[in-house]
Amino acid sequence: MPILKFPPIESADEQGIVAIGGDLHVESLKLAYKKGIFPWPISEDYPLAWFSPNPRAVFDLNNIHIPKKLKKFINNCSYKITYNTAFERVIRKARDIHQNSIHGTWITEEVIAAYIQLFREGHAYSVEVWEDKELIGGLYGVCFGKFINGESMFHIKDNASKIALLSILSNIKRADIKYFDTQMITNVTGSLGAIEIERPDFLDYVANTTAEKEINFQNFSLHLDFDL
Template sequence: MYYLTQELYFPSVETASPEGIVAVGGDLSPERLVLAYNSGIFPWFEDDEPILWWSPSERMVLFFEDLKISKSMRNVINQKKFKVTFNTAFREVILNCKKIARKDQPGTWITDDMVEAYCNLHKLGIAKSVEVWENEELVGGLYGIDLGHVFCGESMFSKVSNASKMAFIALAKQLEMANYRLLDCQVYNDHLASLGCVEIDREDFLMVLKA
């Protein structure tokens, strides 16, 4: 296990543990976070843990041509029930992601330090958000890191049915129009799979990232 020092450095992701941990420790400075994402690494830990840096052997991603929009979701979109905005309420989005209850997950990995770190990245134009509104109330959204050709999604939330799907679809369509290569979703879950996301090898992900 590699323990980070103050030096701005990460070991090769090829040295990751079988679970995908590349390194432990360090900090959440903007410089280290940007280096991590550009290296295919992301932080994921809980309050009582040191900072853990991950690069799993399988990466969950969306290739935009594979985006799945169900018939029922198309009806929701056509009803214009929701309004979607970009980068208008970043802190509110990440705080909702932090506190939303999740199935089979007792707590949150979005610590107070992570909230402040990503808000700092947002001020630098690197972390971005999507907001979904219903009757002027924020009911869903997501946030992530914008690398210019790959968007690394971090977390999403939904207070009403379909709100997070709306955010995801709106982001995917915007990224496709801007000629991004893919949307990185990090690790598998059924919700992402239902939207068309697939797992690819870490090596294939890094090839896209470095392109």
């Protein structure tokens, strides 16, 4: 049964937890993201937690930093980019890669099923990076109107996940979008210029952008000439 209402965001604890419990029904996900909340299953042994951290990590698309070494790599690589051609493979690859890491993964089978359904309804997307016919990196996230985020990414070849991320950032910048929600800063997102903004500012942004017309991924560039 879907969640019908979340507690006030202001009631979140210091970690940003707004609520605990419920399930990943697609209607629960829609309600959550439109309110600036995201699910994070800590593990299969604990109840589902719903987060809205303060501050919130985002990319300001007018202030992306691409290190010189990465620029040189991009200029000389032969990777190919596609959108929304292998969503399930991307989310499962992200699960498999993180599952073998020291921290494990929060991408359970329940998460996979929920986001596949969200993708089928047009509210999730994937970026795929290929070398010949091999899927070597990718990223998936959600999209509501002009609100778009990144949930998780993976790579099995150098810089493939960074190229997936830079591709989506470049394309949504061309679509006149201001922020890309990355939830929290990691080593990768920090190296590319992710910043933190106060939660009230983020929630205002979410309210305004989720009400806008949906993004058309078919218009996105597949080239590596990132306009950032």
